[in-house]
Amino acid sequence: MKKFFFHLRNMTLIVAAAAFLGLLLLMVAYSLPNEKIYNNVKASLHIYEIEHDHYIWGLDKFPTYVDNFTNIVMLMEAIYPVKNGVLDSALVNRMWSLEEGNSPAHSLINGINSNREADLNKDKKYGRYWHGYLIFLKPLLYKTTVGSIRLLNSYIQLFLIAIAAVLLYKKLGMFYVFAFILTVAAINPVTTALCFQNSTVFYVLLFAVIALLLKNEFIKENARYIYFFLIVGICTSYFDFLTYPFVSLGVPLCLFVVLNKEKFFIVPIKEVFKKLFGCLFAWCFGYAGMWASKWILATTLTDYNALADTFYNAIESKLSAVEVIAISPDANASAWDYIKFLFSPQHNLPQGYAITQEITAAEVFYKNIHALFDTPFAIIFALFILFMIFRMIKNKFKPHMNLNILIIFAFIAALPFVWYFIVIKHSEIHFFFVHRELAISVFAIACFFIELGLKKTFS
Numbered sequence: 001m002k003k004f005f006f007h008l009r010n011m012t013l014i015v016a017a018a019a020f021l022g023l024l025l026l027m028v029a030y031s032l033p034n035e036k037i038y039n040n041v042k043a044s045l046h047i048y049e050i051e052h053d054h055y056i057w058g059l060d061k062f063p064t065y066v067d068n069f070t071n072i073v074m075l076m077e078a079i080y081p082v083k084n085g086v087l088d089s090a091l092v093n094r095m096w097s098l099e100e101g102n103s104p105a106h107s108l109i110n111g112i113n114s115n116r117e118a119d120l121n122k123d124k125k126y127g128r129y130w131h132g133y134l135i136f137l138k139p140l141l142y143k144t145t146v147g148s149i150r151l152l153n154s155y156i157q158l159f160l161i162a163i164a165a166v167l168l169y170k171k172l173g174m175f176y177v178f179a180f181i182l183t184v185a186a187i188n189p190v191t192t193a194l195c196f197q198n199s200t201v202f203y204v205l206l207f208a209v210i211a212l213l214l215k216n217e218f219i220k221e222n223a224r225y226i227y228f229f230l231i232v233g234i235c236t237s238y239f240d241f242l243t244y245p246f247v248s249l250g251v252p253l254c255l256f257v258v259l260n261k262e263k264f265f266i267v268p269i270k271e272v273f274k275k276l277f278g279c280l281f282a283w284c285f286g287y288a289g290m291w292a293s294k295w296i297l298a299t300t301l302t303d304y305n306a307l308a309d310t311f312y313n314a315i316e317s318k319l320s321a322v323e324v325i326a327i328s329p330d331a332n333a334s335a336w337d338y339i340k341f342l343f344s345p346q347h348n349l350p351q352g353y354a355i356t357q358e359i360t361a362a363e364v365f366y367k368n369i370h371a372l373f374d375t376p377f378a379i380i381f382a383l384f385i386l387f388m389i390f391r392m393i394k395n396k397f398k399p400h401m402n403l404n405i406l407i408i409f410a411f412i413a414a415l416p417f418v419w420y421f422i423v424i425k426h427s428e429i430h431f432f433f434v435h436r437e438l439a440i441s442v443f444a445i446a447c448f449f450i451e452l453g454l455k456k457t458f459s
Contacts, residue, residue, distance in 0.1 A: 007223070011230050011285050018234045018286075019293035022132055026090035029138040030082055037141045038079045042112050044146035048072060053105045055194075062371040062432040063188040070197040070241060072104035075146070076111075077131060078138050080123065084302075091298040091306075093131045094123040127298040128310040130290070132238035133200050154193035160206040161189065167213035172258065175388075179446035180209075182384060183251060185377055186439040187244075198433055200239040201248050208232045208252040216259045225256060229279045233286025242426065243433050249283040250415045250440030254447055257408055265404045272404055276411060364420045364428045371435035381442065388449040405451055413444035 053069040076095040083094070098107045140149050161184055168177050187205075192198045211228070212219065219228045229249065236248045256279070257264045264272050298306035373381075416437035420427040427434045 007226055010227070011282065012289070014227065014230060015234060015286060015289035015293060018231075018238070018290055019297065022130060022238050022290070023087075023090055023297060025135045026130075026132070027086040029135045030086040030089040032138055032142050034079065034081050036143075037138060038112075040141050040143075040145050041075050041079050041108075044075075045109055045112060047146055048105045049109060051105075053103055057190065057194065059375070061375045062435060063186075063375055063377070064191060065432045066191055066195045067197050067433055068195075069104055071195060072108050073126075074131075074133065074137060074196055074241070075141075076104065076108055077126065078134060078141055088302050091294070091302050092125050092127045092304045093129070093134075095126055097124040125304050125309070127302075127304050127306045128295065128313060129241060130238045130294045131241070133196065133241070137196065149196075150194055153196070153199055154189075157189055157193055157199070157202065157206070160203075160210065164206060164209045164213065167210065171213055171216075175450045176258070176447070178384060179443055179450060182381060182446055183439045183443040185380065186372060186442045187247070187436050197241050198243055198436070200241065201236060201243055201245055204232060204235045204239060204248045205251055207235075208248060209255060212252055212255055212259065216256075220256075220260050220263070223278075225275075226278055226282045229253070229282040230286040233283035233288075234290045236283075237287045237290035244436040244439075245287065246415055246419045246437050247439050249280070250412055250437075251443050253279050254409070254412045254440070254444050257412070258447055258451070264408055265402065267404075269404060269407065272408060276408070359424055359428050361417075361421050361424065364424055364431070365417060367428065367431040368416070368420060368435040368438060371431050372438050384446065385449055388453055392453040405448070409444045409448040409451075413441040413448075415440050 048068060051066070051068050053072070055066040055068050056064050057066060058064045073095065077093055080089075080095050082089045084092075096107055096111050098104060137149075140152070165177050165180060168180050187198075187202055189202075192202045208228075219225050229252070232248050232252060236245045253276070263275065295306040295310050298304050372378075419437055420434070
């Protein structure tokens with residue numbers, strides 16, 4: 001217990017330091033002259049005049065869905081002028097309020113064409129997220145246009161994928177390269193290259209994988225893996241716009257297990273879960289702690305109540321298992337009324353409101369699984385599994401198995417469904433990008449079959 005509180009103290013200090021550094025970096029980003037950023041976004045409008053809020057680049061399938069809706073929100077934050085100082089801008093993250101049908105594309109195009117830059121009276125406060133991506137997006141927009149950033153995005157991601165694949169080959173062999181490629185395919189790097197929003201977690205994942213492959217010996221000693229997953233969780237919270245964050249936990253966790261088999265496959269299961277839950281707790285502590293630090297800083301240092309905004313938004317549009325709408329013009333409910341309804345066993349709705357949909361976990365699971373596997377990816381994944389089975393039969397391998405191997409990979413493969421169950425409404429609405437959480441399951445299942453066919457037996 002003494003060791004636990006020692007690590008807890010250290011993790012708290014690291015989160016606090018990360019929050020201070022993150023705020024400082026955002027303040028620097030907001031210090032950039034806005035005119036060039038504005039002009040480069042203006043020069044990129046033709047992209048969104050063609051693609052609009054929702055764009056599918058190939059097939060009528062969700063993995064090819066580019067979420068321009070959120071991308072444009074990111075751009076509207078990037079071009080919004082600093083009006084109350086860089087500290088306020090970094091914590092409140094103001095943007096233009098959405099116009100006509102809540103369409104970001106319409107709001108951006110119409111706003112720039114009508115010189116809405118001068119209109120600061122109808123801003124939207126979006127401080128419940130860190131929006132750490134702005135420390136890269138604003139400098140890039142200062143230098144170039146959206147189209148060029150997309151191209152650069154594709155180059156960098158392909159380069160990092162190649163580095164990770166080469167390191168995997170050297171450390172673990174070709175079959176683990178195949179497993180990694182399957183994982184990347186489940187995320188779909190074409191979409192992430194075009195979509196800033198879907199890139200952020202992918203970058204955190206790639207850097208985490210490369211760091212593990214390069215520094216595993218250092219990370220695994222003296223419980224440093226706790227701080228590794230803490231930092232990954234912090235980075236995910238800082239850069240991500242609530243897309244598919246668990247991927248940055250599940251895939252590196254699976255790789256950490258494979259790189260350190262002797263510490264997972266041949267020890268008592270109690271020790272295994274101690275390490276697995278240690279990694280899980282550290283990531284969640286970093287993720288939640290970093291996020292909460294933004295709410296606290298914004299609420300205490302500005303006139304924006306980020307704590308109230310976040311709590312109401314989480315209940316209303318992230319965690320709720322029901323869809324509620326106003327059915328009468330005079331319907332008026334406070335945040336507290338809505339929260340009382342959700343937590344009341346009687347489910348007494350405020351007057352003038354009605355439930356239009358009740359969301360079940362099974363429906364959310366199905367929608368996300370269908371989004372990924374109702375594509376050619378299902379064939380590729382099935383062929384890989386069949387090939388691994390065929391290889392075992394052909395070479396007369398006797399699949400080795402112990403309970404640890406089965407439990408570990410089953411535990412990791414189940415992580416996306418834990419996320420879907422907790423963040424149920426968000427996962428139901430945004431399944432077109434949240435399905436990428438299943439990349440964890442893909443990697444865990446692929447690793448399981450690879451381990452199943454290895455000649456070396458752990459007992």
